[in-house]
Amino acid sequence: MGNLENNRIFFDNASTTRIDDRAYREMLPLFKKHYGNPSSFHSFGEIPEEKMEKARMSVASLIGAEKDEIYFTSCATESNNTALWGIARAHRDKGRHIITSAIEHYSILNPLKEMQREGWEVTLLPVDKYGIVDPHDVKKAIKKNTVLISIMHANNEIGTIQHIKDISDLAKQAGVVMHSDCAATAGIIPLGVNALGIDCCSFSAQQMYGPKGAAAIYLKKGIKMRPIIIGGVQERGRRAGTENVPAIAGFGKACSIAKLEMEDNIKAITVLRDMLTEGILKNIKKVKLNGHPEKRLPGNVHVSFEYIEGESITLLLNSQGVAVSSGSSCASAALKTSHVLNAIGLSPAIANGSILFSLGKYNTEAEIKKTLEVLPSIIEKLRKMSPLS
Numbered sequence: 001m002g003n004l005e006n007n008r009i010f011f012d013n014a015s016t017t018r019i020d021d022r023a024y025r026e027m028l029p030l031f032k033k034h035y036g037n038p039s040s041f042h043s044f045g046e047i048p049e050e051k052m053e054k055a056r057m058s059v060a061s062l063i064g065a066e067k068d069e070i071y072f073t074s075c076a077t078e079s080n081n082t083a084l085w086g087i088a089r090a091h092r093d094k095g096r097h098i099i100t101s102a103i104e105h106y107s108i109l110n111p112l113k114e115m116q117r118e119g120w121e122v123t124l125l126p127v128d129k130y131g132i133v134d135p136h137d138v139k140k141a142i143k144k145n146t147v148l149i150s151i152m153h154a155n156n157e158i159g160t161i162q163h164i165k166d167i168s169d170l171a172k173q174a175g176v177v178m179h180s181d182c183a184a185t186a187g188i189i190p191l192g193v194n195a196l197g198i199d200c201c202s203f204s205a206q207q208m209y210g211p212k213g214a215a216a217i218y219l220k221k222g223i224k225m226r227p228i229i230i231g232g233v234q235e236r237g238r239r240a241g242t243e244n245v246p247a248i249a250g251f252g253k254a255c256s257i258a259k260l261e262m263e264d265n266i267k268a269i270t271v272l273r274d275m276l277t278e279g280i281l282k283n284i285k286k287v288k289l290n291g292h293p294e295k296r297l298p299g300n301v302h303v304s305f306e307y308i309e310g311e312s313i314t315l316l317l318n319s320q321g322v323a324v325s326s327g328s329s330c331a332s333a334a335l336k337t338s339h340v341l342n343a344i345g346l347s348p349a350i351a352n353g354s355i356l357f358s359l360g361k362y363n364t365e366a367e368i369k370k371t372l373e374v375l376p377s378i379i380e381k382l383r384k385m386s387p388l389s
Helices: 021-027 043-063 076-090 106-117 135-141 164-174 245-283 310-319 339-343 365-385
Strands: 070-073 097-101 121-125 146-150 177-181 200-204 215-219 287-289 300-305 354-358
Touching: 021 245, 043 070, 043 215, 043 245, 070 076, 076 106, 076 146, 076 177, 076 200, 076 215, 097 106, 106 121, 121 135, 135 164, 146 164, 164 177, 245 287, 245 300, 245 365, 310 354, 310 365
Parallel strands: 097 121, 097 146, 146 177, 177 200
Antiparallel strands: 070 215, 200 215, 287 300, 300 354
16 A cells, blocks of 8 residues: 555655554544543553553564563653663763764754753764764773763664664673664664663654654663653653553554564565665766665665755655655754764765655555656756756
8 A cells, every 4th residue: 555645755754654554543442432541540541551551562572672671751852861861860970971973863962962061971973974883983982981872773864774782782891871762763674672782772653653642762671760751650650741542552553563564564665765766876967875875774765966955856846746855854944954964974065955765664666656757857957047056
């Protein structure tokens, strides 16, 4: 079943995905029929609590964790904030040094800027031209007062997958907690927390065909983390506030589906990705594929077109019924050059002409063909108008 609605194509799956019908159906009874608070002791709370715990089991199963190592939040940004603040504060008796990379999501980088203003020391590691963090740089950056390393599993913008196991091994040797932002990978590619050796990770439902409003933190048993939302005792005291039970139920179902269908999805989406990539590089001159050519997410096609601006390409593609992104959804509204593209060494002129096509399981070969039909003429039109070409 395709993603084509009213002749429109959605290639912005990195920002959000269309909910799977099966996850949607899982949610419906919890809005009007089983609407009780899961913390209530009376009968109205029983089924919501059961559904929530069933979802917790499914979320844990997807990543190879234990059920009581999963804590629900509202979004990946909250999960990342909670992981950073919560783990760092719980370990500040040891030190106040944190290591991260230059291409992390803003829900990592901006909290760390705030922490720096409060006296924390942050080491921002560089990446190579493909966006890969060198584990040797991590090793050199670790100090006696390092309490946390946070490196994303894969970059949401250029799709590069990191050497997380190598980095987590270094963290373990140094006795440092290892966190990874897995919002771009959970439910999309295999994510085994024990195989990767991570102590904590963040991810959400909306990137894996689940609903918005539900996300999770995996926290390995024995790792200390203080809550940043304080009130009641929900989520075993780690995150206060009434849980979004319908969204959590949909999240759980999405995780169950992802576990069963991931291998087939990867194969199908990779074929479409390669078809789109090859078509662009073959039919359009002066274009560059960003990110690692092989170690990348199956649905990621991030390209830079010389002499034109990504926002103009995005608008003209949208007028042709093709929805893409000119950067991270959390940064594109600011119309700033991507910090990720700056970090991999692209000049502002090249970086500003970048487009992200992020493909998902509902995309089709017909959609790829239509995009390849309209894109070359759009690029040609914009280049004729550009004073730089």
